[in-house]
Structures are given as C-alpha cells and as structure tokens.
Amino acid sequence: MNVTLSPEAENYVKEQVRMGFYRDESEVITHGLLLLHGRDELDGIDLDALRQSLAESIAQADRGELIEFTPGVVEDIRRRGRARLEAERAVKG
Numbered sequence: 001m002n003v004t005l006s007p008e009a010e011n012y013v014k015e016q017v018r019m020g021f022y023r024d025e026s027e028v029i030t031h032g033l034l035l036l037h038g039r040d041e042l043d044g045i046d047l048d049a050l051r052q053s054l055a056e057s058i059a060q061a062d063r064g065e066l067i068e069f070t071p072g073v074v075e076d077i078r079r080r081g082r083a084r085l086e087a088e089r090a091v092k093g
Contacts, residue, residue: 003029 005013013028022028060066067073 013025016022016028017025022031
C-alpha cells in the first residue's frame with residue numbers, strides 16, 4: 001500500500017521519529033490508525049444506557065446493596081462482561 005501525506009502530515013510523522021517517540025514512520029502511522037480504531041469503537045457506545053446503568057449502580061450503593069470486592073467477584077464480573085460483549089457483537093454482526 002502506498003499512501004501520500006500532505007507536507008504538514010509528513011513533517012509531523014518525521015518529527016515524531018526524530019524526537020524518539022517511534023522507531024520509524026510506519027510505527028507512527030500504525031499507532032495513529034490504532035487510535036482512530038479505538039475512537040470509532042468509543043463512538044459506538046450508547047452513552048444514555050451507560051448513564052442509566054451508572055445511576056442504577058449509585059442508587060444500589062445508596063441503599064447499601066453492596067457486595068464484597070474479592071478476586072472471585074472480580075472474575076465473575078469479567079466473565080459476565082465478556083459474555084455480554086460477545087452477545088452484543090453477535091447481534092451487530
């Protein structure tokens with residue numbers, strides 16, 4: 001793949017390498033694409049659902065409905081979160 005950058009973008013990439021932040025130009029571009037991919041994933045988050053879930057959690061805590069935070073609980077939360085994420089990805093297709 002060949003990519004043509006504007007002079008400003010090319011200078012920025014070269015400056016990042018010169019300053020020692022990256023080994024080479026390819027690494028700068030790769031990192032930029034990873035950041036763009038991450039941003040695109042964040043754009044897909046339903047903020048209203050996240051806010052509602054947070055409000056419910058705060059209300060539970062206010063009522064004293066807390067659980068002890070042990071390694072087993074953490075692993076259970078991870079397992080359920082991964083299962084939920086996989087289910088959502090399967091629906092999205």
